[in-house]
Amino acid sequence: xxxxxxxxxxxxxxxxxxxxxxxxxxxxxxxxxxxxxxxxxxxxxxxxxxxxxxxxxxxxxxxxxxxxxxxxxxxxxxxxxxxxxxxxxxxxxxxxxxxxxxxxxxxxxxxxxxxxxxxxxxxxxxxxxxxxxxxxxxxxxxxxxxxxxxxxxxxxxxxxxxxxxxxxxxxxxxxxxxxxxxxxxxxxxxxxxxxxxxxxxxxxxxxxxxxxxxxxxxxxxxxxxxxxxxxxxxxxxxxxxxxxxxxxxxxxxxxxxxxxxxxxxxxxxxxxxxxxxxxxxxxxxxxxxxxxxxxxxxxxx
Amino acid sequence: xxxxxxxxxxxxxxxxxxxxxxxxxxxxxxxxxxxxxxxxxxxxxxxxxxxxxxxxxxxxxxxxxxxxxxxxxxxxxxxxxxxxxxxxxxxxxxxxxxxxxxxxxxxxxxxxxxxxxxxxxxxxxxxxxxxxxxxxxxxxxxxxxxxxxxxxxxxxxxxxxxxxxxxxxxxxxxxxxxxxxxxxxxxxxxxxxxxxxxxxxxxxxxxxxxxxxxxxxxxxxxxxxxxxxxxxxxxxxxxxxxxxxxxxxxxxxxxxxxxxxxxxxxxxxxxxxxxxxxxxxxxxxxxxxxxxxxxxxxxxxxxxxxxxxxxxxxxxxxxxxxxxxxxxxxxxxxxxxxxxxxxx
Amino acid sequence: xxxxxxxxxxxxxxxxxxxxxxxxxxxxxxxxxxxxxxxxxxxxxxxxxxxxxxxxxxxxxxxxxxxxxxxxxxxxxxxxxxxxxxxxxxxxxxxxxxxxxxxxxxxxxxxxxxxxxxxxxxxxxxxxxxxxxxxxxxxxxxxxxxxxxxxxxxxxxxxxxxxxxxxxxxxxxxxxxxxxxxxxxxxxxxxxxxxxxxxxxxxxxxxxxxxxxxxxxxxxxxxxxxxxxxxxxxxxxxxxxxxxxxxxxxxxxxxxxxxxxxxxxxxxxxxxxxxxxxxxxxxxxxxxxxxxxxxxxxxxxxxxxxxxxxxxxxxxxxxxxxxxxx
Numbered sequence: 001x002x003x004x005x006x007x008x009x010x011x012x013x014x015x016x017x018x019x020x021x022x023x024x025x026x027x028x029x030x031x032x033x034x035x036x037x038x039x040x041x042x043x044x045x046x047x048x049x050x051x052x053x054x055x056x057x058x059x060x061x062x063x064x065x066x067x068x069x070x071x072x073x074x075x076x077x078x079x080x081x082x083x084x085x086x087x088x089x090x091x092x093x094x095x096x097x098x099x100x101x102x103x104x105x106x107x108x109x110x111x112x113x114x115x116x117x118x119x120x121x122x123x124x125x126x127x128x129x130x131x132x133x134x135x136x137x138x139x140x141x142x143x144x145x146x147x148x149x150x151x152x153x154x155x156x157x158x159x160x161x162x163x164x165x166x167x168x169x170x171x172x173x174x175x176x177x178x179x180x181x182x183x184x185x186x187x188x189x190x191x192x193x194x195x196x197x198x199x200x201x202x203x204x205x206x207x208x209x210x211x212x213x214x215x216x217x218x219x220x221x222x223x224x225x226x227x228x229x230x231x232x233x234x235x236x237x238x239x240x241x242x243x244x245x246x247x248x249x250x251x252x253x254x255x256x257x258x259x260x261x262x263x264x265x266x267x268x269x270x271x272x273x274x275x276x277x278x279x280x281x282x283x284x285x286x287x288x289x290x291x292x293x294x295x296x297x298x299x300x301x
Numbered sequence: 302x303x304x305x306x307x308x309x310x311x312x313x314x315x316x317x318x319x320x321x322x323x324x325x326x327x328x329x330x331x332x333x334x335x336x337x338x339x340x341x342x343x344x345x346x347x348x349x350x351x352x353x354x355x356x357x358x359x360x361x362x363x364x365x366x367x368x369x370x371x372x373x374x375x376x377x378x379x380x381x382x383x384x385x386x387x388x389x390x391x392x393x394x395x396x397x398x399x400x401x402x403x404x405x406x407x408x409x410x411x412x413x414x415x416x417x418x419x420x421x422x423x424x425x426x427x428x429x430x431x432x433x434x435x436x437x438x439x440x441x442x443x444x445x446x447x448x449x450x451x452x453x454x455x456x457x458x459x460x461x462x463x464x465x466x467x468x469x470x471x472x473x474x475x476x477x478x479x480x481x482x483x484x485x486x487x488x489x490x491x492x493x494x495x496x497x498x499x500x501x502x503x504x505x506x507x508x509x510x511x512x513x514x515x516x517x518x519x520x521x522x523x524x525x526x527x528x529x530x531x532x533x534x535x536x537x538x539x540x541x542x543x544x545x546x547x548x549x550x551x552x553x554x555x556x557x558x559x560x561x562x563x564x565x566x567x568x569x570x571x572x573x574x575x576x577x578x579x580x581x582x583x584x585x586x587x588x589x590x591x592x593x594x595x596x597x598x599x600x601x602x603x604x605x606x607x608x609x610x611x612x613x614x615x616x617x618x619x620x621x622x623x624x625x626x627x628x629x630x631x632x633x634x635x636x637x638x639x640x641x642x643x644x645x
Numbered sequence: 646x647x648x649x650x651x652x653x654x655x656x657x658x659x660x661x662x663x664x665x666x667x668x669x670x671x672x673x674x675x676x677x678x679x680x681x682x683x684x685x686x687x688x689x690x691x692x693x694x695x696x697x698x699x700x701x702x703x704x705x706x707x708x709x710x711x712x713x714x715x716x717x718x719x720x721x722x723x724x725x726x727x728x729x730x731x732x733x734x735x736x737x738x739x740x741x742x743x744x745x746x747x748x749x750x751x752x753x754x755x756x757x758x759x760x761x762x763x764x765x766x767x768x769x770x771x772x773x774x775x776x777x778x779x780x781x782x783x784x785x786x787x788x789x790x791x792x793x794x795x796x797x798x799x800x801x802x803x804x805x806x807x808x809x810x811x812x813x814x815x816x817x818x819x820x821x822x823x824x825x826x827x828x829x830x831x832x833x834x835x836x837x838x839x840x841x842x843x844x845x846x847x848x849x850x851x852x853x854x855x856x857x858x859x860x861x862x863x864x865x866x867x868x869x870x871x872x873x874x875x876x877x878x879x880x881x882x883x884x885x886x887x888x889x890x891x892x893x894x895x896x897x898x899x900x901x902x903x904x905x906x907x908x909x910x911x912x913x914x915x916x917x918x919x920x921x922x923x924x925x926x927x928x929x930x931x932x933x934x935x936x937x938x939x940x941x942x943x944x945x946x947x948x949x950x951x952x953x954x955x956x957x958x959x960x961x962x963x964x965x966x967x968x969x970x971x
Contacts, residue, residue: 141325144628145621146579148586153330153617156605157337157344233450240452240587242605256453260591263456264464271460274453282448289444542747549701549742550735550762550813564752639752640797 029294030287039286046280050103053096063093065248073266082268085258087248091269095276098250101162102280106231109169110224116170117177118220122212124178125185126194127204136182139175147172148234155243162251165244169234173227180223184216218295225291229284236277252277308636311643319629326621331375334614335364344610347388379618385611389603394615397600403490404474405596409578409585411493411516416523416581417574423524424531424570425563431536439528446525451584455518455591462514469514472593476507483507515592519584523577530573534566541565568639575631579624648719649676650821650853651700656713658695658704658877669695669708670877677821677853682844684864684871684885685857686900690921692877693857697823700855701734717821736766739814740823744830745806749798755782755809756794759816766817781812785842804835808842815846822847825857840867861900865889870957873897876921876932879951883958893952893960895937931962939964 030036049056057063058079067087074084082091124135142150154168188194188211197207236253238244245251247258252273259269335341342358343350359365363374378384384394427439462469470476474492475485483503488495493512496505538544539562547557589598597616604612636643658670670692677683685693698704700715702722715722717738722730742748750758756778763774775794782790785808798806807827814822824843828836844867847854856867864871864885871888873881873896881894892898899917919936931937934944943963952966953959 137325140322141329144322144326144625145329145617146582146624148580148583149617149620150329152583152601152605153333153613154337156608156610156613157333159338229448233448236450237452237583237587240450240590241602253450253452256450256456260456263460267460267464270453270456274450274456278449278453281450282445285444285448542742542744543750545703546740546742546748547750548734549703549740550765551731551733552735552761552765553731556761561750561753565750568752641751641799 026291026294029290033290035286036290039283039290042279042283043287046099046283047103049096050099053100057090057093057096059090059093060097062089063097063250065089065250067248073262075266076268082272083266085255085269086262091255091272094250094255095252095273098252098255098273099276101245101249102232102235102252102277105162105166105169105235106228109166109173109231110227112170113173113227114177114220114224117174118181118213118216119208120174121178121181121183122185122208122216125182125187126189126208126212128186128189132182135178139178142172142175143179145172148237151234151238152241152243155238160243160246162245162249165235165238168238168243169231173231176227177220177223180219181213181216184219185212188212188215222288222291222295225284226288229281229288232277232284233281307643311636312633315629315632319625322625323622326625327376327379327618328372330614330618330621331372333617334610335362335371335375336368338610344608345385345388347610348608384615384618387604387612388609389607389612394611397612398597398615398619401595401597401600404594405585405589405598407491407493408512408515408519408588408594408596409581411512412519412581412585413523413574413578415516416520416527416577419520420524420527421531421567421570424528425535425558425566427528427532428535428539429558436532439532443525443528443532446521447529449521450587451518451522452587452591454521455514455588458514458518459591470511472511472591474508474511474594475504476511479504479507515588515594518591519581519588522584523574523581526577526580527570527573530570531566534569535562538562538565564638568635568642571631571635571638575628578627582620582624647679650679650718651677651855652716653696653700654714654716656696656699656715657711658692658699659709659711660705660707661709662707668877670699672713673872673874673877673879674713675872675879675882677855678870679820679853680851681869682847682854682856682867684868685855685874686859686861686864686871687874688859688900688921690876691874693859693874694825696874697740697825697855697857700821700823701738701740702730703734732766735762735819736817737819738821738823739817739819740825741807741810741814741827743826745803745810746798746830748810749806751798754795754797755801759794759809759813762813763816777816778812781816782809784815784846785809785812787812803831804839807831807835807839811839811843811846815850815852818850819852822852822854823857824854826859827856828863829858829860843867873900878932879961880933881958881960881962882951883955887955887958891954891958893954893958893965894933894962895939895964896933897960899936899938 030040053063054060062068067089068084069088071080071084071088071090072086073088074080076083080090080092082095084090085094120135120139124132150172151165151168154171155165158164158167185208194207194211197211198204202210235244236251236256239251239253240257242257245254247254255273256270256277259266259271259273262269338344340355342355342362342364345358345362346354363371366374382395384398386392387394387397390397423439423443427436430436459471463471479485483501485492485495485501485504485508486499488498492508493505496502496508539558544557544562547561552561585596586598586601588594589596590602593599597619601613601616603609604616632642653676654674656670656673657668660667660669673692673696675683685696687693695704695708699710700717700722704710710723714724717733722733725733749755756775759778759781760771760774763769763777764771767774767777769777779790779794782793787793787805787808793801793805793809801809811827814824827843828839831839840863843854846852856864858864868885870883871885872879873888873894875896881888881892881897888897889901892901896917903917917936930946931940931944931949934940937944941963949961949963949966951959951961954965
């Protein structure tokens with residue numbers, strides 16, 4: 001009883017960050033800031049297009065890769081609003097279908113990178129000592145590579161394909177989350193509510209699960225939002241280099257690369273897929289910026 | 302005196318860490334090169350591998366031996382400078398890299414100089430005009446800059462400046478006619494310097510013109526990131542007590558901003574500069590492809606296309622070593638700016 | 646009688662925040678005479694620091710002076726140009742902040758920072774400014790001044806830094822020194838040394854000093870006169886001795902009984918219940934009424950005005966007017 005009381009006293013002195021009303025708060029901030037609102041709308045549209053891609057695309061089969069030589073290299077027309085490519089496929093359909101991998105892959109990559117990276121960072125930051133040292137030195141090694149270079153060589157070693165590229169991206173991405181989570185966990189472990197839990201003998205695993213990780217969620221969420229955009233960018237880059245998505249499957253980066261030869265006559269072949277990447281990445285960056293202002297994870301750095 | 306000793310000790314310690322990082326880094330490249338692929342030997346010979354070749358290479362690389370031994374073999378080769386033989390050109394990989402590096406280096410340096418200069422200037426101005434339209438413009442531009450894919454931006458610039466305006470060359474390092482009219486004597490491999498050394502002014506102008514678009518494309522991302530970082534740190538620094546002290550003692554506003562505050566803001570910005578160099582390095586691959594720039598990026602892409610595995614692994618190792626050295630350099634430069642760093 | 650060196654009259658300051666306007670100062674008035682030590686006392690959030698900063702026009706962007714004026718040596722500081730203000734800052738009036746470890750720029754040596762200020766205001770050459778800085782550092786009792794001159798702030802202890810800060814604050818023949826909680830961030834053992842040093846130098850150089858503090862004990866030892874601020878208003882003002890012997894406001898009395906005195910072991914220290922209101926502008930009547938032990942119905946309805954007990958002692962409390970307190 002006495003212990004409980006003293007714990008609650010300590011908690012009132014130093015309450016852990018609450019996330020109950022943050023969703024409402026985020027919504028308020030987004031509604032107030034026109035740019036944040038715009039970026040949220042873009043992202044929602046992007047999700048919508050990706051989910052209903054086959055319903056929305058005028059020529060879903062061509063979009064997925066079926067060539068149609070009779071209509072090769074058509075200029076924009078009412079039937080093909082942004083023309084057709086070298087193999088006669090409707091460009092608009094290709095861009096719409098390609099939104100699916102552009103949505104799924106970044107989500108998978110970021111999600112798995114968080115799943116791998118965050119617990120390691122929480123353990124390192126909370127436990128400290130040799131375990132911290134080992135985990136952080138390993139992440140340092142991964143971070144010692146220019147990110148895309150590492151992803152590129154892993155993707156090459158694994159062989160071509162979208163799944164291989166995704167694995168390569170995860171392997172080179174998780175250390176960022178380890179580092180982020182570690183810095184938060186390290187500062188949290190010095191806070192009274194964590195020390196209090198430790199002082200009454202709560203197990204470390206419980207502290208990490210109940211106190212450390214939940215308090216890392218907001219900054220990780222902010223980072224993940226920005227990273228979704230960055231993964232789309234990186235994926236486009238890998239595809240542009242011929243890693244990642246393999247033809248005839250559609251991919252924005254690949255389409256930019258394919259259209260490059262015709263850049264001066266059929267400029268739309270490269271321009272529109274690139275524009276798709278740009279707009280989606282921009283939207284994620286803008287939203288990430290807004291969220292960062294809300295949570296201000298700076299305090300942990 | 303005491304300071305210098307501390308500084309020397311710090312730099313020494315930092316050098317030592319870098320050696321360890323480089324060692325650890327080779328473990329990763331070793332794994333990617335030899336362990337991850339299901340049949341590394343076959344990859345090393347290329348698509349036309351015959352069974353007897355594979356056997357020979359397996360022996361040569363020690364792929365039949367336990368992993369630690371394999372790693373030692375790998376390290377021995379790396380240190381000897383034997384980074385394998387390019388499948389497509391049959392020349393040693395390190396030699397291939399060395400011959401292409403100057404072109405990439407020239408592009409990278411030009412882009413980074415542009416990026417650092419504009420990034421810092423724009424960031425400072427933006428912070429000074431916080432909340433005003435200029436600041437909003439800079440923030441918008443910088444978020445566009447970090448969102449735009451380099452390979453796409455390059456294409457857009459080509460369409461605009463070559464196709465529509467026709468004021469800048471499309472691609473390459475120099476005009477193809479220049480080889481006959483004003484050939485560049487290659488001393489350093491960096492054309493800008495070579496042209497100056499040999500006072501080849503016609504070539505210099507041509508080299509500069511060819512440099513503009515690729516350098517701008519490559520600079521967009523680092524410049525934006527540096528501008529954002531500079532702006533953020535300048536704002537933070539200006540809210541610090543010591544800036545209030547400087548104001549309270551009647552120092553000139555320009556001195557406070559451009560000397561006192563900026564020096565404090567530069568240190569975190571330097572870290573970002575090191576980071577953006579990594580982006581710029583990989584970014585240069587895309588820019589080189591788009592602008593037909595005969596550097597490491599073109600080499601990488603050709604190697605990827607031909608499944609030239611030894612070449613790709615060589616480039617990875619080279620890029621990683623370069624990046625570690627750059628970060629080391631950044632840290633050493635930082636000790637000059639911030640005397641507290643050598644204590645940590 | 647001499648003219649005051651600083652006269653603050655009916656000063657009102659507002660903060661515009663996202664949650665509305667906060668009235669930080671509401672009609673603060675006091676004079677500082679040449680060569681005296683004048684105390685500004687109150688709890689955190691009473692407007693002490695804001696008062697100090699407003700003299701140098703260093704208020705944060707969100708703050709506005711809405712009424713009143715500040716006269717320094719006869720000049721209205723709120724009317725002069727930015728350029729004139731700059732020559733007064735550090736040239737005529739200097740300031741010492743609470744935390745010496747954050748108020749010096751970490752990336753420049755102590756010498757560089759002092760040198761720059763001296764050259765700015767006294768128009769000295771670099772060498773002469775250096776000599777001046779070394780003399781001032783030595784005057785604050787610092788040893789090995791040449792080494793300290795070339796040191797970075799992180800290489801010195803808090804006490805040494807505050808001495809260096811004092812050296813800077815007195816280096817340009819200033820006539821007014823504002824010390825904003827100059828010892829709060831320091832170790833207790835060093836606090837009294839620093840205070841003593843400040844008084845010595847203040848007397849030697851004949852500078853007027855405004856000592857801003859929440860610590861009445863410090864004020865009792867140092868100040869000739871003082872003002873007690875509560876929630877942005879003057880609650881009591883006058884000669885320190887008079888106020889200490891005969892406090893005429895319940896708030897002052899509360900502050901005084903919160904000081905532990907030697908020999909008072911076993912007696913419970915009394916605290917003033919409650920907190921300083923965040924926006925006192927919203928309150929009707931006496932601002933201290935919600936926390937006052939002697940509150941009367943009248944206090945909730947009307948604001949008390951300044952009541953003069955003598956030439957050198959005034960209080961804004963109805964009880965003081967009636968002479969009923971204590």
